[in-house]
Amino acid sequence: MNRTNPTPTMKDVAAEAGVALGTVSKVVNGLPVGESYRVRVEEAIKKLNYQVNSYAQGLKLNKTRTVALLIPNTTEPFYGSLVHHINISLLKRQYRMLLCCTDLHGGLEQEYVNMVQQNKVDGIIGLTYDPNLKVDAGTPYVSIDRSAGPGVPCVASDNFAGGQLAAEKLADLGCRKVAFLRTGSSLANEPNKRKAGFENGCLSRKLSYEMKIISDGEPYEEFDRFLISHMRDGKLEFDGLFCVTDSLAYYVLKVLRRLGLRVPEDVQVIGFDGIRHLGFHDYVCSTIVQPVEEIAEMCVTLLLQENMPVKPPLVCLPVAYAYGGTTAEGREGDAPLSRQ
Amino acid sequence: MNRTNPTPTMKDVAAEAGVALGTVSKVVNGLPVGESYRVRVEEAIKKLNYQVNSYAQGLKLNKTRTVALLIPNTTEPFYGSLVHHINISLLKRQYRMLLCCTDLHGGLEQEYVNMVQQNKVDGIIGLTYDPNLKVDAGTPYVSIDRSAGPGVPCVASDNFAGGQLAAEKLADLGCRKVAFLRTGSSLANEPNKRKAGFENGCLSRKLSYEMKIISDGEPYEEFDRFLISHMRDGKLEFDGLFCVTDSLAYYVLKVLRRLGLRVPEDVQVIGFDGIRHLGFHDYVCSTIVQPVEEIAEMCVTLLLQENMPVKPPLVCLPVAYAYGGTTAEGREGDAPLSRQ
DNA sequence: TTGTATGCGTTATCAT
DNA sequence: ATGATAACGCATACAA
Numbered sequence: 001m002n003r004t005n006p007t008p009t010m011k012d013v014a015a016e017a018g019v020a021l022g023t024v025s026k027v028v029n030g031l032p033v034g035e036s037y038r039v040r041v042e043e044a045i046k047k048l049n050y051q052v053n054s055y056a057q058g059l060k061l062n063k064t065r066t067v068a069l070l071i072p073n074t075t076e077p078f079y080g081s082l083v084h085h086i087n088i089s090l091l092k093r094q095y096r097m098l099l100c101c102t103d104l105h106g107g108l109e110q111e112y113v114n115m116v117q118q119n120k121v122d123g124i125i126g127l128t129y130d131p132n133l134k135v136d137a138g139t140p141y142v143s144i145d146r147s148a149g150p151g152v153p154c155v156a157s158d159n160f161a162g163g164q165l166a167a168e169k170l171a172d173l174g175c176r177k178v179a180f181l182r183t184g185s186s187l188a189n190e191p192n193k194r195k196a197g198f199e200n201g202c203l204s205r206k207l208s209y210e211m212k213i214i215s216d217g218e219p220y221e222e223f224d225r226f227l228i229s230h231m232r233d234g235k236l237e238f239d240g241l242f243c244v245t246d247s248l249a250y251y252v253l254k255v256l257r258r259l260g261l262r263v264p265e266d267v268q269v270i271g272f273d274g275i276r277h278l279g280f281h282d283y284v285c286s287t288i289v290q291p292v293e294e295i296a297e298m299c300v301t302l303l304l305q306e307n308m309p310v311k312p313p314l315v316c317l318p319v320a321y322a323y324g325g326t327t328a329e330g331r332e333g334d335a336p337l338s339r340q
Numbered sequence: 341m342n343r344t345n346p347t348p349t350m351k352d353v354a355a356e357a358g359v360a361l362g363t364v365s366k367v368v369n370g371l372p373v374g375e376s377y378r379v380r381v382e383e384a385i386k387k388l389n390y391q392v393n394s395y396a397q398g399l400k401l402n403k404t405r406t407v408a409l410l411i412p413n414t415t416e417p418f419y420g421s422l423v424h425h426i427n428i429s430l431l432k433r434q435y436r437m438l439l440c441c442t443d444l445h446g447g448l449e450q451e452y453v454n455m456v457q458q459n460k461v462d463g464i465i466g467l468t469y470d471p472n473l474k475v476d477a478g479t480p481y482v483s484i485d486r487s488a489g490p491g492v493p494c495v496a497s498d499n500f501a502g503g504q505l506a507a508e509k510l511a512d513l514g515c516r517k518v519a520f521l522r523t524g525s526s527l528a529n530e531p532n533k534r535k536a537g538f539e540n541g542c543l544s545r546k547l548s549y550e551m552k553i554i555s556d557g558e559p560y561e562e563f564d565r566f567l568i569s570h571m572r573d574g575k576l577e578f579d580g581l582f583c584v585t586d587s588l589a590y591y592v593l594k595v596l597r598r599l600g601l602r603v604p605e606d607v608q609v610i611g612f613d614g615i616r617h618l619g620f621h622d623y624v625c626s627t628i629v630q631p632v633e634e635i636a637e638m639c640v641t642l643l644l645q646e647n648m649p650v651k652p653p654l655v656c657l658p659v660a661y662a663y664g665g666t667t668a669e670g671r672e673g674d675a676p677l678s679r680q
Numbered sequence: 681t682t683g684t685a686t687g688c689g690t691t692a693t694c695a696t
Numbered sequence: 697a698t699g700a701t702a703a704c705g706c707a708t709a710c711a712a
Contacts, residue, residue: 007478009705020683025707034681051458055398056705059688064395066438073424076619080420084413087441091452096459098406099439101427112431118391119406119436138346247618275618278587279416284618349689360699365691374697396689399704 008048017044028052058120066096067303068116070126072103076247077275078290079127082144085296086125093304095122102128109133123303131187142303144295146189147314153302155295156190158316160197162288166242166270167201167209169286169321173268173328175207175240179230181223181252182213182244190316191244194272198242210238223248224255234260236267246271249285253326269326283324291317348388357384368392398460406436407643408456410466412443416587417615418630419467422484425636426465433644435462442468449473463643471527482643484635486529487654493642495635496530498656500537502628506582506610507541507549509626509661513608513668515547515580519570521563521592522553522584530656531584534612538582550578563588564595574600576607586611589625593666609666623664631657 010028014021017040026033027041044050058064067090074080083099090097098121100112109130116124123140126133126148133148135141147154170178180198184191195211202209212226230237236259243249249271253263261267264286274289276282294317302311323329350368354361357380366373367381384390398404407430414420423439430437438461440452449470456464463480466473466488473488475481483494510518520538524531535551542549552566570577576599583589589611593603601607604626614629616622634657642651663669 022683053399053705054459055395055404058395059399060706074414074420075424080414084415084441087439091440096455097439099427099437100431101424114391115436119394250618250621277617278590278615278624281590362699393689400690
């Protein structure tokens with residue numbers, strides 16, 4: 001009544017309750033305090049609608065309950081899904097999440113790291129492409145899909161096993177001659193292991209295979225040319241294709257359609273990621289599904305885990321095959337989900 | 341050298357440079373200071389790798405350069421796109437963004453509002469569904485797609501015009517009898533105006549139309565039944581469909597295919613949102629495109645605009661039609677973009 | 681068990 | 697123009 005304080009502080013609460021400042025702090029933090037005091041303080045808190053100022057708290061404790069997530073964007077489904085699940089894992093633990101989309105211009109990643117470090121985040125989770133990103137040693141850091149140096153855990157799907165699984169599936173489904181199609185970043189990261197896993201699977205199943213790998217700048221049309229060059233009398237030499245992502249598979253499916261090839265009758269296609277159309281409809285294609293939720297949870301767990309003498313340098317989470325209409329397989333096992 | 345301070349403070353910089361604390365502050369904040377002092381301070385900053393502690397700054401200034409974004413999720417493409425562009429608009433202005441995905445359980449929206457208010461954000465942008473969400477009067481707030489009471493600007497696409505445009509397009513493309521299919525939240529929001537706009541367009545073009553509107557809990561199969569009930573000898577009574585979202589259009593396209601109907605030959609379909617497959621491939625369908633980037637920019641501008649005596653209660657941004665393969669139209673004008 | 685006093689790192693007000 | 701000092705809101709060590 002005496003003053004019209006817009007946002008009440010602990011001092012106001014103390015005055016209102018007629019107790020000392022420290023007592024209020026203890027009540028707020030759940031420390032033992034006399035019953036009668038506790039009640040009075042809680043009443044005052046309710047009455048004034050008091051909330052602790054997390055900036056004052058953060059300054060004092062040097063802990064902010066805030067984590068930054070660095071990711072290229074939230075428009076591509078895999079990233080969007082990752083962001084979503086990391087956000088939920090964090091919120092579950094009462095942690096706030098600072099989002100930094102990095103792909104507007106290259107080289108911005110370091111800038112964001114600096115920015116969030118200055119903001120005193122308690123940790124950083126990053127899916128980044130800057131090979132020599134420097135994050136302060138004092139800031140806990142977990143990297144997704146890319147090893148970021150010693151001491152920094154990397155969380156990823158088991159990409160090697162996924163590639164192998166793709167080869168095995170194609171073999172099981174009757175393929176004799178397959179191809180691996182890849183595009184993407186040329187720097188060392190976990191998804192690159194899909195290729196090695198696929199090769200390994202092909203070899204162990206005696207599957208004859210070829211590779212078409214284009215690098216970042218090159219146009220997707222290279223794949224058109226590759227496929228056309230492997231056509232004989234309107235038939236494709238391959239009866240199975242493994243695309244490094246569902247996104248690429250989507251493109252390739254369009255090319256195949258244009259070439260008059262039927263999927264899966266003429267050629268079977270397996271992608272990677274486990275993307276669903278529009279977020280929750282059916283799969284884009286038969287695919288190796290990344291365990292996005294588990295990746296999210298693992299990142300958060302590793303990041304926030306205290307007193308861990310040594311953190312695992314690389315955590316690979318199991319992938320699974322899912323039928324998505326572009327393989328011969330019927331619906332046993334993993335049926336494609338659609339809304340409802 | 342004397343002490344191994346993990347993170348240097350202004351005091352350390354002052355000591356290093358041999359100047360007073362206040363001088364350092366001025367240099368950091370770009371206030372006028374003697375040239376020789378400035379140089380010495382800047383050198384010390386570089387040497388110690390000093391960064392201002394934004395928590396101390398936030399406490400002092402009661403400004404945090406942080407905005408919270410409340411959104412259902414980042415897995416559905418429209419939301420993902422919105423998050424992305426808002427993030428970019430904010431980062432451009434050196435603002436940080438706190439992300440809160442709200443759809444894990446209902447009713448959590450209020451909890452997040454409290455949480456971020458306590459975190460002293462400078463503002464909140466929300467795409468929310470809680471009809472009686474209470475945000476502190478002191479916290480600037482901008483709502484997307486839903487009016488959130490007096491004094492709170494609402495930013496949305498021009499949904500009415502979009503609905504009308506859809507009807508006009510269908511009429512232009514030769515449709516005689518069309519239907520509007522809708523599902524979604526029953527509470528008052530801007531997207532609901534798509535229906536009124538569509539009706540208006542139909543009336544002005546003398547298009548005969550019907551509506552099929554199902555509410556939140558009901559299964560999508562209601563649309564199957566609706567369409568089947570309007571079949572005559574294997575032909576659909578409608579030659580045009582307007583779906584309230586691209587997501588619904590995607591579902592409906594599958595139903596139509598199952599029913600043996602060709603799109604766009606037998607029936608043309610227009611959706612709403614302007615979603616692209618996997619984020620950057622072609623459109624899901626011919627569609628009314630929401631200007632997501634402009635919505636994002638408008639939200640941020642309105643939110644951060646100071647000294648605005650009165651903020652606009654409702655801002656409607658122009659939509660556009662885009663060809664996406666499910667209408668008769670050729671590729672003139674808005675061709676469907678695909679990678680490359 | 682409760683109250684008091686100090687300091688977290690910064691900005692801003694005031695003398696100098 | 698520069699330097700000392702108080703205050704932002706909170707937690708905590710210490711005194712009562």
